[in-house]
Amino acid sequence: MAKVVFRSSGxxxxxxxxxxxxxxxxxILYDNWGTERLPEDLKKDYNVTQEMQxxxxxxxxxxxxxxxxKKGYVTEDIVVLSEKTPNLEDLLEKFxxxxxxxxxxxxxxxxxxGVFPIKIDGEIVDIYVEExxxxxxxxxxxxxxxxxxQRKIKCIRVFKTPEGWEAIYEEECKAE
Ligand SMILES: [Fe+2]
Incomplete structure (x- = not known):
């Protein structure tokens, strides 16, 4: 179920x-498209072949x-994270x-x-996402x-260019 939690006030x-x-x-766009249309194996199998993708x-x-x-995205793919992902811990540290x-x-x-904590007006807001x-x-x-x-997530990722979603970690936004 959709859930958003403001960390400071709860x-x-x-x-x-x-x-x-x-x-x-x-x-921030948030919506629910449901997964009723997907057969069980396309949801649950984390060894995603090209065909499944x-x-x-x-x-x-x-x-x-x-x-x-609407947003000018051009392409999409599937991304998975689970216990089967090599270097899962390293990746999670990075994310x-x-x-x-x-x-x-x-x-x-x-x-x-999973959870996307996002800074909104200087406050951390946890945006929970699920299937x-x-x-x-x-x-x-x-x-x-x-x-x-649950320690796993499987997503469709949509983007303009692979370069565009490279993470920028420097905290240059602090001055705002
Ligand atoms: Fe990100």
Missing amino acids: KTLEDLNEIKSFLEQYD EAIIKAYEKELNELKE KKEHHHVDDEVRFVVDGS GDLIVVPAGARHWFELDE
């Missing part, structure tokens, strides 16, 4: 529409095309560091779950990513 939003309109003010993307073609047209990107970070969660959820972290927004106790 205030929690759980209503999808309330979350959407709150985040919209900060250009294409089938997952095909299942969301309409939504993806609308999003790409846990505050950063931003030159382009938007777009994730649609096919399976598993069926779409999140667009806008270019420049300081954020990081953590897995939860």
Whole structure:
């Protein structure tokens, strides 16, 4: 279920529409496309073949095309993190560091779950995502990513260029 938690006050939003309109003010797009349309193996199997990747993307073609047209994204792929991922701990350490990107970070969660803490008006807001959820972290927004106790996530990633979502870690935004 959709959930947003303000770290300092503990205030929690759980209503999808309330979350959407709150985040919209900060250009953070949050939505739920559901996963009912996906057969179980496309969700649960983390050894994603090229064929499976294409089938997952095909299942969301309409939504993806609308999003790409609206935001200027050009391509997509599938990304997974799980206990099977080599160097999982190293990767998680890296994702846990505050950063931003030159382009938007777009994730649609096919399976598993995680948290995107994002700095909004200097406050840390935890945006929880799970299967069926779409999140667009806008270019420049300081954020990081953590897995939860499920320890796995499988996402469609949408982007303009691979270079655009390289993480920028320097804390140059502190002066703001
Ligand atoms: Fe990021």
